[in-house]
Amino acid sequence: MKSSFQFANVCGTVYQQGNIHFAGDGNSLYSPVGNRLSVFNLVQNTSYTLPFETRKPIARVAVSPSNLNLVLVVDEEGHALLINVARKALLAHMNFKLPVRDAQFSPNGQFLAVTHGNQVQVWRTPSIFVREFAPFVLHRTYVGHFDDVLSITWSRTGRFFLTTSKDMSAHLFSLDPIDGFRPKTFTGHRDSVLRGFFSLDEKTIYTVSRDGACLVWQGKDDEDVAWGEGVADDPQNTVGFTRWGVASRHYFHQLNTQVTCADFNPGTSRLVVGFSSGLFSLRDMPDFTEVHALSISQEKITSVAINPSGEWIGFGAQRLGQLLVWEWASESYILKQQGHFYDMNTVAFAQDGQMAVTGGDDGKVKLWNTNSGFCTVTFSDHSAPVTCVEFAKQGQVLFSASMDGTVRAYDLIRYRNFRTFTSPTPVQFVSLAVEPSGEVVCAGSSDAFDTYMWSVQTGKLLEILSGHEAPVTGLAFDPSGSGLLASTSWDRSVRLWEVFRRSQNTESMPLSSEGLTLAFRPDGLEVCVATLDGQLSFFDTKHGRHTGVMDCRRDIASGRHLDDKVQRRNNAAGSAFTSVCYSADGSCVLAGGNANFVCLYDVRERVLLKRWTLSLNLSLDGTQDRLDSRQVTEAGNVELLDDRSDEDELTLAERVDRSLPGVQRGALSKRSTRPQARSKCVRFSPTGRSWAAASTSGLLIYSLDEQATFDPSDLDLELTPQAVRAASLQGHALVALLGALRLNDPALEAEVYERTKRHEVSLVVQQLPPMYLSRVLGLVAARLHPSSQSPHVEFHLSWLMSLFQLHGETIRAQSATTYAPVLRAVQMALNELRANVKTTTDQNTASILYIWNAFAHRQISETI
Known part of the structure; x- marks a missing residue:
């Protein structure tokens, strides 16, 4: 089995903190997800997460206007990454050494302005074409504010920029020294x-303060100042020649609320402001006419952004983890996504691997499309944390178990809870198993120590399996359908139940420690059990004997916590796996637990194959092996001190401490408690091409499918886009297609593909190397999908027919592994095409019948 799984995406978390930012084309939205950056394509309804991580959660995102693929992300401590999003390439690192409140590229993309305390630093943007030893070069440092600078806005020419600060003022600086120019100060806020924003003609400046005041500054030529010769004649210096004064004052009359974020679109001259009450207001400037006012939630809006065309408004709510894109003209949501409010406890894959379901401490069950990364359905029927979720092997049915004492069955066709299973006495369910036929469901309790079995058809309780003397922490049915049920418990035993026989024989096997979870091998002949002493034990279910054990305490050992009094090596004694899962072929076991690692073991050789680190986020406990002694003071670790540095940014409700002593999670938990890096559940996809981990950072998906956008193999100096186009124009279709595939340029691939002649398709496909079959199938599926708006339907179908006729055996042999994702894409494109053709046919049939009936009625009328 391959072990080269690479990070693919993050689901379950769409926004955490920082600012959201629209891409230059306005079709994509950048959203910080912890210490990673997610990209949401609002036109194609897809999302992906870049594989790069910052040291701390991202606090600021900046996009270059000149190069739409160049993005700068800065974490809470000022460490920055410069990323080429299209190539998914990390270009440069930078440490600004202070928290960055705002960062903005100049309009030409040559300079980058960042806040540095009460100063502003302007850096030269690194070149994306030349490899530099020191990519960031400081241009100038600007002073003048007496408190932290909060925002930076460039003028349209890029020669001036406007800054706002906590000192209740705004300043106008010039990028380079200009004869006679002095920075201008805007005061008047309280x-x-x-x-601060410039209007489109740059004759008006708008400033918005936290107390809800919006000042409109109008300018006129400053004739009293003697400027250098020729300086006044340059129209690009108009902003600096202007004498600014307050033309009008406007106020957002919202009681007991504060302005938390604002954005302005110069093209449409519209200002959008978000408040701490969850309300936002859209205004036409400079008249300050209210266009819309809408309450999104009861929590404050953390970030707001307007796309370049001014049609869509994006909102981010940190406390809810919510991301919204609203179209103000139609008053409808383009995007509305929200993750789990609290921790994510469990995950399960559907049989085709296209859908993953998660359950969390907030009592919600969410379905995620693994291809698009979007949540499609949310079930909120449970009233307590969801502990387990499972799909039925047959049919569109989902089961969930919860601490509220219920097991619920959901119909994934009608999206409703059609069955609720309960016990005679209230208990808390912590484990779940579904029989392969989907007719029987079992759940283990943590307080009654029993296993309950129900009929899915009738909803009646069939049996109560007693025998364990502690909480039943693991349940699993034999996947082969023999009716064998395996259970493990804290009573240090594993039990095998023959639940469908009259005798109901039970076989008990001892464990070395408390059992935490178990998993069946796909053939049903082996069971893997994780115990509290950090071991993985293997049992032969056919003969009921212990076959092997692996000591994994060192592999799963967690890192140092800030409040730990002992070293990391002394903490390894309490480390254990809490979730295990077999691979699709049964040769490997994937395991995760209360640590920052997920381990893959070879079952036959009893060795560790690979270990993945889930997160490098230093704000999480357990990500470091050693603590930084420089952070330790006489009062303790600096990270544990609540200094309330942003006390003025907190609302009155946020300042009130409603936590209960000793509570670590939930609504009344201590807000100063740091989250721990861990994986509560790990699962393999049934296709074997990916696996997922329900972790503190969200649902992390690792895949074998190629994620790289550039592969330098088989390239030489003569292979260029110009050479590929020339070969295509000369009629060398195969050479041009192979060149485009090697360059991995999607636009060039589509151009060469569409230029291939119809009668040459079978010849090109016949000579196509097998290594490019998956890529070509994906290309055909993308062009065939209605979203591509390609009119050559018969041409695409000819490609598909040739590919399946000439390479059908190769594709069929690996249809469940290598070609599974691309075949699903082909199937979806064909289904969309079929639906469109059927709709067109129905409309044409109805039109023809209408014309025929009208003609027949007219003939009858003339005859009469």
């Missing part, structure tokens, strides 16, 4: 100035 609270911190959050943002």
Whole structure:
């Protein structure tokens, strides 16, 4: 089995903190997800997460206007990454050494302005074409504010920029020294100035403060100042020649609320402001006419952004983990996504691997499309944390178990809870198993120590399996359908139940420690059990004997916590796996637990194959082996001190401490408690091409499918896009197609593909190397999908027919592994095409019948 799984995506978390930012084309939205950056394509309804991580959660995102693929992300401590999003390439690192409140590229993309305390630093943007030893070069440092700078806005020419600060003022600086120019100061606010904006003609400036005041500054030529010769004649210096004054004052009359974020679109001259009450207001400037006012939630809006065309408004709510894109003209949501409010406890894959379901401490069950990364359905029927979820092997049915004492069955066709299973006395369910036929469901309890078995058809309780003397932490049915049920418990035993026989024989096998979870091998001949002493034990279910054990305490040992009094090596004694899963072929076991690692073991050789680190986020406990002694003071670790540095940014409700002593999670947990890096559940996809981990950072998906966008193999100096186009124009279809595939340029691939002549398709496919079959199938599926708006339907179908006729055996042999994702894409494209053809046919049939009936009625009328 291959073990080269690479990070593919993050589901279950769409926004955490920082600012959201629209891409230059306005079709994509950048959203910080912890210490990673997610990209949401709002046109194609897909999302993906970049594989790069910062040291701490991302606090600021900046996009270059000149190069739409160049993005800068800065974490809470000022460490920055410069990323080429299209190539998924990390270009440079930078440490700004102070928390960055705002970062903005100049309009030409040559400079980058960042806040540095009460100063502003302007850096030269690194070149994306030349490899530099020191890519960031400081251009100038600007001073003048007396408190932290909060925002930076460039003028249209890029020669001036406007800054706002906590000192209740705004300043106008010039990028380079200009004869006679002095920085201008804008005062008049009574609270911190959050943002400042230029109008489209740059004759008006708008400033918005935290207390809800919006000042409109109008300018006129400053004739009293003697400027250098020729300086006044340059129209690009108009902003600097202007004498600014307050033309009008406007106020957002919202009681007991504060302005938390704002954005402005110069093209449409519309200002959008978000408040701490969850309300946002859209205004036409400079008249300050209210266009829309809508309450999104009861929590404050953390970030707001307007796309370049001014049609869509994006909102991010940190406390809810919610991301919204609203179209103000139609008053409808383009995107509305939200993760789990609390921790994610469990995950399960559907049989085709296209859908994953998660359950969390918030009592919600969410279905995620693994291809698009979007949540499609949310079930909120449970009233307590969801502990387990499972799909039925047959049919569109989902089961979930919860601490509220219920097991619920959901119909995934009608999206409703059609069956609720309960016990005679209230208990808390912590484990779940579904019989392969989907007719029987079992759940283990943590307080009654029994296993309950129900009929899915009738909803009646069939049996109560007693015998364990502690909480039943693991349940699993034999996947082969023999009716064998395996259970493990804290009573240090594994039991095998023959539940469908009259005798109901039970076989008990001892464990070395408390059993935490178990998993059946796909053929049903072996069971793997994880115990509290950090071991994985293997049992032969046919003969009921112990076949082997692996000591994994060192592999799963967690890192140092900030409040630990002992070293990491002394903490390994309490480390254990809490979730195990067999691979699709049964040769490997995937295991995860209360640590920052997920381990893959070879069952036959009893060795560790690979170990993945889930997160490099230093704000999580357990990500470091050693603590930084420089952070330790006489009062303790600095990270544990709640200094309330942003006390003025907190609302009154946020300042009130409603936590209960000793509570570590939930609504009344201590807010100063740091989350721990761990994986509560790991699962393999039935296709074997990916696996997922329900972790603190979200649902992390690792895949074998190629994620790289550039592969330098088989390249030489003569292989260029110009050479590929020339070969295509000369009629060398195969040479051009192979060149485009090697360059891995999607636009060039589509151009060469569409230029291939119809009668040459079978010849090109016949000579196509097998290594490019998956890529070509994906290309055909993308062009065949209605979203590509390609009119050559018969041409695409000819390609598919040739590919399946000439390479059908190769594709069929690996249809469940290598070609599974691309075959699903082909099937979806064909289904869309079929639906469109059927709709067109129905419309044409109805039109013809209408014309025929009208003609017949007219003939009858003339005859009469």
